[in-house]
Amino acid sequence: MTTTDYPIxxxxxxxxxxxxxxxxxxxxxxxxxxxxxxxxxPLPHIRTGGIRVQPDTFERWLREEEQMSTRRKS
Structure with missing residues (x-):
């Protein structure tokens, strides 16, 4: 089994x-x-010699933004 068989x-x-x-x-x-x-x-981020965002945090934030946008339109 290779390492590509497993998701990251x-x-x-x-x-x-x-x-x-x-x-x-x-x-x-x-x-x-x-x-x-x-x-x-705000978009959650960390400062590590630059600004970084964890991918799962970004995806969660984006879903929340989409939900908030939908509620505002209704």
Whole structure:
């Protein structure tokens, strides 16, 4: 059995950079930095010589954003 037979656990997946988040959201990097700083539902991140976001945290935050957006429209 090779290592490719097993999925990579979320805790081991590499953290996303602000540029990675910007690409996934189709935003400019400056807009992503505003998401980190906003008071209402900021994007959780860690500072490690740069800003990083755990992939599972990003996915959860994005789902919550989508749900909040849907509620606002109704």
């Amino acid at each position: 656990p979320p805790a081991i997946r590499p953290a996303l950079t602000a540029a990675d988040v910007a690409e996934r959201l189709s935003l400019a990097p400056t807009a992503v930095y505003r998401l980190f700083r906003r008071k209402n539902h």
